[in-house]
Amino acid sequence: MISALILAMSLMTQSSQVEDPSQSPPNPALAPYVKLSPPEDRFWVGADLNAAWIESKDRGTPIIAIVLRDGDPICDSWTQQHLIDPAFRKVLEKHGVPALISLPGSNGKIHEPKQVEDDQECPIAGFEKCDQHSTGEVLIKDLPLPTLLPMIYLIDEDPKKSIPIPQEIPFRGAPALEEYLSKSSKDKKPNRTQYRFLLKHLDRAWEYDQQDEFEKGCRELVAAKRLLPLFSPRLQEVWDQAYAPYRGMGIQMIRRSKAAMKTNHLMGMRMLTRVAKTMADLPEGERARHMLNAYQK
Structure with missing residues (x-):
């Protein structure tokens, strides 16, 4: 049982290339993420x-x-x-x-x-x-x-x-x-420090995706998400771009959890619990949490 659970958990963290991409097509309207953070020491507008x-x-x-x-x-x-x-x-x-x-x-x-x-x-x-x-x-x-x-x-x-x-x-x-x-x-506006924190969180999420540091990337996305209400709607789209690979991984992890439940309900529930914990406060994490609540009723 333990070895089977370890194998299933390792599958959850594999590259998104394992699953057939046709089952989870990307949003064609969503542009690839581009790093945003300006130089730390840039104070004046200058030429840009x-x-x-x-x-x-x-x-x-x-x-x-x-x-x-x-x-x-x-x-x-x-x-x-x-x-x-x-x-x-x-x-x-x-x-x-x-x-x-x-x-x-x-x-x-x-x-x-x-x-x-x-x-x-x-x-x-x-x-x-x-x-x-x-x-x-x-x-x-x-x-x-x-x-x-x-x-x-x-x-x-x-x-x-x-x-x-x-x-x-x-x-x-x-x-x-x-x-x-x-x-x-008339209204209190976000300052530049808050703006740069948001951009840094998004950039780090992108970098962690490149490094296969899934959990660290999720934490950066949660931190960025908390700042989003202060800013223009454009940054929500930028957040969506940074979140896209994590969303794809979250969808795959949930699918694998559901598949595992068909043969081993306990292992599937543990896998789903991990999704809910790792992606807490992110859309797929919330989806996993609601599924857990439904299964436990």
Whole structure:
């Protein structure tokens, strides 16, 4: 009996190629999962505007665009005071997707990277590389700009809904910016840390599937699922993509459990119990749990 149970349990964890794929066809509308997580140290939008818009829509927050004029002494002083302030940067990430736009100075030119030992660095305080603020001008191309900068805009995908923050707010630092942005948002939105946690959980689930670490992948999917209600419906589809191989394995495990019950009811129930436990809080785990309840009545 014990050896038969061990054999059955090993079959449950075999590759999905064991079972005839025609009995569990994939959803043709579901695209393959693609890894999502941005670099850990990416704070500013930089050149990747597409990723910025995706994050903005996923979180339901604006792109927060700070506009400077290159070489302007007021802007230079402001950046040295605020753009290196961790509290100020934390407010930006909490309420939106930070972007910085450096406009040409009075000479019509943009600064060049400065050579520091064997590397090139951006001369703007708070930036390491100049590409962290490149191509951002498109975000404000249809917006009126004041003579005096810096200026902060809340950028919406619909330019008509993009608005400037009152000009005195940036000069008053992190507390004033936090107060203004908190009042301007009707609903509490997920911050960037929560967003990145969700993407990491999904990426890890994908990686564990590649490594045949089924149980670890299930735990990552459960953690991601708990965060989904905070975000846009698009991420539910992304979660479905990451879950697809686990769903296929769960379906096979349930089928094998039912087949085992025909010859050995106890072994089949133990197999089904394992599915319910391993995939707890996931759709196939819930299905297995309901089946167990029905069999036990």
